[in-house]
Amino acid sequence: MxxxxxxxxxxxxxxxxxxxxxxxxxxxxxxxxxxxxxxxxxxxxxxxxxxxxxxxxxxxxxxxxxxxxxxxxxxxxxxxxxxxxxxxxxxxxxxxxxxxxxxxxxxxxxxxxxxxxxxxxxxxxxxxTQLIPPEDQGLDLNKMYTALFYTGIVVILLLWVSPLIKQLLNLSKATKSFGMGNLQHRIKIQKSSYISEIEQEFNGMADRIQQLVDDNKLLSRAVSHDLKTPIARLRFGIEALEETDNEKLKLKYFSRLNHDLNSMEELVSTLLSYARLDQANIKPELEPIELNSWLQTKLASYSMDKHNLIFNPDADPIWVQSDPMYLSMQVGNLLSNAERFGQSTIKVQITTTEHTVILSVDDDGKGIDEQEAAQVIKPFVRGQQSRGNAGHGMGLAIVNRIGHWMGSPLTIHRSKELGGASMRLTFLINNNS
Incomplete structure (x- = not known):
């Protein structure tokens, strides 16, 4: 610098x-x-x-x-x-x-x-005569004008350059502070800044790094917590197998061990899925999708035994820009969440405004409090209503992360019709399709 x-x-x-x-x-x-x-x-x-x-x-x-x-x-x-x-x-x-x-x-x-x-x-x-030779005439006057010119230009340019130097020094200090571990340090961007784009990029980079570090800390704490229980059960189960000769008890213990292994495998699989979403080189391949027909096909392949699935499409074709694979991940996690917490009915609905389309997945469960709405979209964070239910608290975190990528943010509300949670994805309407 x-x-x-x-x-x-x-x-x-x-x-x-x-x-x-x-x-x-x-x-x-x-x-x-x-x-x-x-x-x-x-x-x-x-x-x-x-x-x-x-x-x-x-x-x-x-x-x-x-x-x-x-x-x-x-x-x-x-x-x-x-x-x-x-x-x-x-x-x-x-x-x-x-x-x-x-x-x-x-x-x-x-x-x-x-x-x-x-x-x-x-x-x-x-x-x-008093005639001065031409080469000596006005010599002192030229020197004075030259000095005034230099002084004026230097003052003007220093007035222009000094804010830039100050901004570069602030950027250098912010970089050093961030590198020393102060991840909350950000640059105050002024409208008159010459390097406002660089400052914005720095703040964006700092936000992404801090989010990544926070996610890693959260994942580390959650993994250590969620893995302790199945590992302890596995240890007890193996000790019990070693101590018994009863074939029925052995089968029972083997069944519990398989269940614990499945829980661990599910947790590792969930962690890997979320870790892949953190990779900066992954970019969604956005393409025009007719949302009504796409959802109709998606829901037709989704089987539910204990819930009544209702789909209310829009009357007109709705085109949005999205990645089919990641959109399928979003909808799949929302349906799984609704199936886990809903009691009997799940409703998928499409509503439109002038420029946006909202895809909502509602259930008739107990819902999510407004105070918890901002927390449950974080990895491994589970609401009060989810205590005792299966899962690791990663579904809504994955939906939220993908939504930031594709411009389809997740918001959590209470369903007016069913009374439970209403998970909503908002898309911009693609009028060019």
Whole structure:
């Protein structure tokens, strides 16, 4: 996580520097071109004026030029001065150029200066200007603008990146806390979060892991509890077999041992069925199913000796998306539950609303209290009415687990007509079929 944050910050800062430098260079070149044109025009004008002025001063032999120079200096920024040629020392290369061309342009930190040679009077006319060379013009201003640009971009991007860094740090802390065993830790998701999808996936993963751990703990406790009784009976039965020579008692003990073995086998089979439902790689193969005809076929193959089975289909064909195999497991467990707790009548009914269809399995037993409804769908949890009945408390847990997969959740109510429990599966109607 730290590596991700560092790389993110480096990438942002690098993009800022590159972008700012590019814009700064472009602006500086553009300003230099404008400044260069303006300065060049002024220098060219001064050259022409200086040449004419030098010609006039050189032709006025014997006349003092002081008044003319003073008048110029009073009305112009460019200052004129007149010195003797001996007072204007130059290097040999520049001196030869000055004597040949008669004029010379020099640049310094103070500005550009123009110099003209007056051959008749052996003097030099100097024009001192404050024109800065184009490459130095506006240098300090460009630096200030560049600094302001960098500062502004950094502040804006840090304001944007800081919530992301905070969210990534929270995600890292939540992951470490969850890995240390705090399975209840979840991330508070905000609407403005940049990584809300990742946070939701983390919370979903945490919910699934916690559910798996809780199921394993529950299964471990239930197995240790439910297996103790048949194992103890097996031990007593074997000891009794060893101590008796009576053939009738041996047959009786063998019958009890077989019954205990069958109970253990049923428990192991139930555990394996529920364990398979916990595998994350199992996905239901949903397909369109016409619920009326499917239930008619399913109930026709389901035999009941002590109960009257009533089926009330819907008047119109009802299509739902479901997996036939897992739907059969759901309905089979609901029918077994109703047969175990019902007294004489079981009713299977289909009712529809605008967008949903409800498959209900009702019985005329004692029903399930509202306080127990949320508990009996957990594995190995049995309601008060189930005390003394056969079973391990896994049927409704399997129905509920499959319902979460296929989008057909289980709800528990009280049957208004029969008075017992009403187990209901809710499906979305498939209008495309």
């Amino acid at each position: 730290r590596k991700l944050i560092v790389s993110l910050v480096i990438a942002v800062l690098a993009s800022i520097v590159i972008l700012g430098w590019s814009i700064s260079q472009y602006a500086q070149q553009h300003d230099s071109k404008v400044a260069s044109v303006t300065t060049s025009e002024r220098i060219q004008a001064l050259r022409l004026a200086g040449s004419s002025f030098a010609q006039i001063l050189d032709d006025q032999l014997g006349y003092p030029p002081t008044n003319l120079i003073d008048t110029w200096n009073e009305h112009n920024q460019e200052q004129l001065s007149l010195i003797s040629e001996a007072q204007f020392p130059l290097p040999a290369s520049l001196k030869a150029q000055f004597e040949n061309d008669g004029q010379l342009l020099l640049q310094s930190d103070e500005g550009v200066s123009l110099h003209y040679r007056l051959p008749k009077t052996h003097q030099v006319l100097n024009i001192q």
